[in-house]
Structures are given as C-alpha cells and as structure tokens.
Amino acid sequence: MAEHDLNHAIAELRNWPGLVRKKFAGRLAELVDEFFGEDAGYFNLGDWEVVFTVDGIWHKVLEEDLYWGGFISILVNVHDVYAMGAKAKYAVNVISVKDTASLDSIKRGMLDAARKYGIKILKGHVHPDAPFNSVEVAMIGFAKKGSLIKSNSAKEGDSIIVAVDTVGEPHGKLIYNFDSTNKDPEALRKQLDSMVHLAEKKLVNAGKDLSNAGIIGTIAMMLEVSKKGALIDLEKIPKPENVEMLQWLKSYPACGFCVTTSQPDEVVKIFDSHGLTAEVVGKVDSTRVVKLAYKEDQRTFFDFRKESVLGLI
DSSP states (O other): OOGGGHHHHHHHHHTOHHHHGGGGGGGGHHHHGGGTTSSSEEEEETTEEEEEEEEEOOHHHHHHOHHHHHHHHHHHHHHHHHHTTOEEEEEEEEEEOSSHHHHHHHHHHHHHHHHHHTOEEEEEEEETTOSSOEEEEEEEEEEETTOOOOSSOOOTTOEEEEEEOOSSEEOSSOTTEEEOOOSOHHHHHHHHHHHHHHHHHTOOSEEEEOOTTHHHHHHHHHHHHTTOEEEEEGGGSOOOTTSOHHHHHHOEESSEEEEEESOHHHHHHHHHHTTOEEEEEEEEESSOEEEEEETTEEEEEEETTTOOSSSOO
C-alpha cells in the first residue's frame, strides 16, 4: 500500500459491508442491555462464568460455499466464546434449506468444525423446502469465576495488540475469508486457549475476536464501547505474505484477536507461545477518535464524538 493511498484505504474500510452492517447493532441495544458491544452474554453459576452467544451466517457466504458456511457457523461462535476468555463447549442450531443437497453440505461443514474445535452439538432444528438457505448457531462455554475479558474496558495508555494466525490462504470463492484451519485440532485449540490463559492471568483489560468488520473495524468497535480512541499503525499489523494489505484489513481471519493491555511484552509472548503472530499496533487514548498511521501520514478513521460504528448516533 503506497503512502498516498491512506485516504483511499480509509474510504474502502469505512464502506466495507462487514463494517457498515454493524450499525444495525445499535437497534438491538435495548434488547441486550448491559451486554451490548460484547462478543457474548454471560452469567455466574457457582465457581463458573457461563458464556452464551449466537450468530447467523451472512447469506453471501452461503451463496458461494454451503460447506464453508456450515463450518464457520461453528467457528464464529467459538471465536465469540473464546474472545471472552471462556472455553467453548456446546452448541445448538437452526438450519433452513432449499433442498437436501444444501442440507448435506451445511451439515458436513458443521460436523467437521465441531470435531476440530471440540464442540458437542446438542440439538438442531431444520426448516426444509425454505425459499433460501440459512444457518444459525447458539453456543455456550465456561470460564473460571472472575476471569472474563470484556469489550468495553480498554484503559487510557493501554497497548493495543493484534494476534492472528497468518499461516493460511484466502478462501477460493470468498477472498475476504482467510482460512488457516487446515491444521491439527490440537494446534487450532491451542491458539484459542491463548485468550483463556490471558483471562485467567488477568493480563488484558479488553478484547474481541477479529470479525467480519475487519481488523481495524473490530478494534474500532472495542474502542467505541470503551469510550476511547487510539492511533493505529498499519505497518505494525501482522499480515500474511500472500495477501495485499487492504484485502487483509477487510478480512475475517480463521483465528485472530485484538486486546488492550498494560503488559504488552508478556501478552505478546503468550500469544506467540500459542501459535499466533502478535504485535503492538497502537495505544489507547482518551480522544474518542480512531486514527490510522501509515509511514509519515496520519488520518482519522472514526470520530466517536460525532459518529458511530455501532449505530449509537
């Protein structure tokens, strides 16, 4: 990405559908109350924090690859549970399909992902002969009491760290899905366990999984609900060698997180030891403005004093 392209990159990222669609989240703020902006809801049960989430797969994914849609219907929920420092365990689902061939493809993807990530599917419901294909999954996980990572608790002065698996390649039909799942289940689960380790050691103040909003969009959502700002250096973001920068910034990685911490060296070491590439990419401040830097250039990405990623203004 050339230096003079920063304005173009910001325009592309701000108009990226994965980010633009997040503005509808604000319409649900009253429904989820104190859990708005979190990757999952949670409640206490004895010595455990029970983490509960639900997600549906974008129709554009299913239109291109039903198997992959089934696979990531498990994966995106796994991400949301682990992002909060909990271990994902059990899932239920609702599937709507136009025909049995579609059902079989979605089912195969779900089963393969469940086996890789150690998820037990407890129950499912099927709508046959639907006018469209869709899949929604709800998932539950568990964390030690008092060991949750939240999205809205970034602190001024925190380092922002991006940790991601860069060993993979873009999906053949969905270039903004970066697939690094062709690894042993043990390696994939170890990557996710990095967030459990950080949560139990209380080494991070806030965190999220890198989602369809893209790397910068996900960081921006975390900062918005934390009522903070930051300067993010694009050159510091871990990136695969086989993906161009702007494509990567829009991508949904098969495993990736952003966190804020006052102990960046220790956090980077933990991510590295779990098989993720991690770098400090910026610092949290009190401005409520997210700026991007590339070489000597700096530009505003979002100004939360007058606009909102999550549709709060």
